[in-house]
Amino acid sequence: TQLLEQSPQFLSIQEGENLTVYCNSSSVFSSLQWYRQEPGEGPVLLVTVVTGGEVKKLKRLTFQFGDARKDSSLHITAAQPGDTGLYLCAGGRGSQGNLIFGKGTKLSVKP
């Protein structure tokens, strides 16, 4: 059972375009994290959201946590080739230490 569903699985766009990646679940999470992973490396944390409805901005990236804390989205404005990578969402559940990861969205931004 995949607790966190990410979509789309693959995304190939041109430089300058906007995109949104979705992370959905039927379960409630106490926190939702977004990671970016490049080939041969471990995931690197981009942001953590913990409050329902929370919106965080990181330069051209906007992250939103759903009101019910079951879903999240990542929006990238004016994508650049440097944004290319695997984007992973991960949910945390209170005292449970491990994160539950989605399968990831593989983004390719062509110049």
Add this chain to the structure above:
Amino acid sequence: GAGVSQSPSNKVTEKGKDVELRCDPISGHTALYWYRQRLGQGLEFLIYFQGNSAPDKSGLPSDRFSAERTGESVSTLTIQRTQQEDSAVYLCASSFVAGAARNTQYFGPGTRLTVL
């Protein structure tokens, strides 16, 4: 060191052999996690350690998998009698404490295991 380190970076082994993967967490981090990432997939939780508490082994896929941690230091993940389906990248992460909502997990580069 400045980050989480893992060794070896690559390991090729024959089916049926045992392998040991090592993780050195960030100094001062009390929590340590092991995940598995199959090709093109997300991360699958295996086990985590928090201080001197009993580890949470709920993600280990079979009794061929085990892990140990020496205090709040290095950890070793052991896979006995490896199978081809064990081929994956094994990632280690550490954090100050486990379970805190804003607690960041820092990942190592992973060990790519190939079972022939």
